[in-house]
Each structure stands twice: as structure tokens, then as C-alpha cells.
Amino acid sequence: MARKTGSHSEITGPKIRAEAQRLFARHGFAAVSMRQIAAAVGVQAGALYLYTSDKEALLFDLLKTHMDELIAAWRAEAPAGAEPLAALEAFVRFHIRFNLERAEVVFLSYMELRNLSEENFAVIEGLRKTYETELEQILMAGQAAGVFLIPDTKLATMAIIAMLTGVNTWYREGGRLSRATVADIYWDMVRKAVGA
Amino acid sequence: MARKTGSHSEITGPKIRAEAQRLFARHGFAAVSMRQIAAAVGVQAGALYLYTSDKEALLFDLLKTHMDELIAAWRAEAPAGAEPLAALEAFVRFHIRFNLERAEVVFLSYMELRNLSEENFAVIEGLRKTYETELEQILMAGQAAGVFLIPDTKLATMAIIAMLTGVNTWYREGGRLSRATVADIYWDMVRKAVGA
């Protein structure tokens, strides 16, 4: 017993995060025990504490990494200096694609925020606000340019994000529509909703 | 000790449901113990079992009651034989108002479904589907009448409901906008989204 043959932190570390993400998404943070995560990884519970300070830090790490990657991915592919209409279309398609690709952690980031400490919650909320602002700025630019007709850009931001994120609740691989078709249809509805 | 002065099941029963709803919504089903609920009510944990068979039944009862009341309330106030446009407007305003009035249990019904047994989950899912169908039929009628221009009524149904329910995540009493104003703005966006 003790150290196992072929054991390395570069393997065990990611494995712990992956299994924690999977289990948290499936059963909920509070309903999953450290012993369950350890069993899924193939170690004893005590070994997890070589990789995380406590259970909440494990959740926070998953959410923080996700939000950072979400914002970075959008900024990397957002069309620089594009017309508001093209920028909005890019955002809609990006949001649907990215969130469907990472359904587990997206689910977590909507469901398990209340299990974070006050400070950690504030960090994630801040990153979410940052992401939302990216959309709101597109809407404001379009409104200013007369391309969009929006009664309230703040509400439109929340409405569009809720609508797009909602795809994750019903979309199933191999269903009636492909991801691309879903994105087409949602883009049509969003475009009309902002009066363009 | 034992029975308390002035104790009645017609008082304790609702009190248990109210406190359970409040605590489940605030901390999550799995994170709330029967002892916490009992303490909030002012009884010992064992007394809860005079009112519920187990913890899950307590949650199911809250969700089932809510869904029944949601559907009944909509059917009671849905304009009979109205034009699709008027029916859709009524639905939008109803959904926002009803969900804001019952924010706690609405939150529960979106977050805690996975804590139900398979059979209980199916019951709630069925009721949700029933409610969604009410909206979809309005959309189909409007589409058939040429009043709406919707690429896919199923997706439009999910999109609209996600968008409307999203109000609950950001709306705070005493904020910038009144409930009525929020409903006005959302109705404007929904109307445009369906091409009317």
C-alpha cells in the first residue's frame, strides 16, 4: 500500500477535478462526499487533500477555471471592430457552442454558487458580470448606431443570456436538431427580439 | 414536555412546509437537515414524521403543489378563445408575475429536481411539460394564423420560458424597475422575437 506504481500528480490532479466535476454535476455538491470522489479516482479520501485544501476549494477551482476560459475564449474569437449585428451573431453562436461543449461545468456554475464562501462567490459573480458586459456593450453599440431597437439594454442582456443558456436544459445529442441548426434558430429569434 | 400547549396539526403542518421551502431554497435540499427544519418550526426532529413520510416527500410535496397551482392559475386566467397575440401577451405577463410572487419554490423547482426519486421526478417533469404545452399551443395557433413567424415552435417555447424565468435570477424588489415595467419590456422582446 502507500504510494502506487506509476502515480504522478500531473495525472491524479486532473483526474480528481474531472471526477469531482462529473459527480457534482450529476448529484449536486452537497450530496457528493469526498470518499465518493476518491473512489471514482481510485485513491483513498485522504489523498485528495494533497490536491485541494478542502471540498469547497475543489468546487471553486472548477468554477473559476471555467469562467476564466469562457471569457478568454470569447475574447479570442470575438470579431474585432465588427458591426453590432455581426458581433451579436458571433456572440449568440459562441455562447451556444461553448456552453454545449461544457455542459457539466456550466450546469455547476448555475446550480452550486450558493455552496461557495462569500468571497469566492463574489469572484465568480464578478466574472459572470464581466461576461455579461461583453454582450451588453454589443447591444449598446447597436442601439447607438440605430441598428437595434431595444427598450432596455440591461434587461435585454439578461433575457438573451437566459434564453441562450436555456438550450443546455433541453438539448440532447442525437436529437431532432443539430447544434448548428439550433444556433441558426436561436440567432433568428435573438435578431428579431432586438429589432434587427 | 411532550405535546405543547396550543399545538394543532393545521398550524404545525403548514409551518413545516413553509420552513422547509425557505431553508431548501436558501441552502439547498441536501445541505438542510431535518433537525434544522424542526428547529425553525420549534419542534424536535421526530415530530416532522407525523407530517411527512421522509425528507424527499417533503420536497416532492412542495414541488407538486407548486406545479398544480401554476397550471391551475394559468388556466383560470388564460383568456378563453382569444387571439394568439393577446394570448401570448397574457402568458408572458402571467409567467413573470406568478414566478416573481413565488420565487422560493420556483427556484426549488429548477434546482432540486435531481433529489427526487425517478417516479416523483417523472411526475414533476410531466406537469412542467403540460405547462410548456400551454405556451406551445399559443405559438402554433399564431403560426397557423399567420400572426407569428417562428422558425420552430418547440424551440421558441423553450426559449421564451427560459427568458421569462430568467427574470427571477436578477429581479430584486425595490430595484430600478417595477414588476409591471419589467413585464412590459419582456413582452416587447417576446413579441418581436415571434415576428409579431
Add this chain to the structure above:
DNA sequence: TTTGATAATGAACGCCCGTTCAGTTAGCGT
């Protein structure tokens, strides 16, 4: 081949969990 760092064990800590039940008190019709 030795040796220090790394990765993991497994037992233990105190604590809380959902649920049951024999016993006790209050309400209330007679």
C-alpha cells in the same frame, strides 16, 4: 546505490445525518 522528495494509505477524530419509537402531555367530546 543511496537518498530525499513525492504520492498515497488507513486509521482515527468528533460530529451530524435520517429515521424510529416508547413514553408523556394537552385538547376535547362526553
Add this chain to the structure above:
DNA sequence: ACGCTAACTGAACGGGCGTTCATTATCAAA
């Protein structure tokens, strides 16, 4: 005033929880 029933207590059940730590086996550099 009595007696039955409804309401609740408090202790107990077996079990799981997050976390710590002394110990041990493996890895990798010298």
C-alpha cells in the same frame, strides 16, 4: 371529571461526513 386521541419529546440506532496525520511505498536525481 374522565378518557381517548392527537401532538410531541428525547433518546437511541447505524452509518456517513470532512479532515488530519503518522507511516509507508515509489520515484528520480546524485
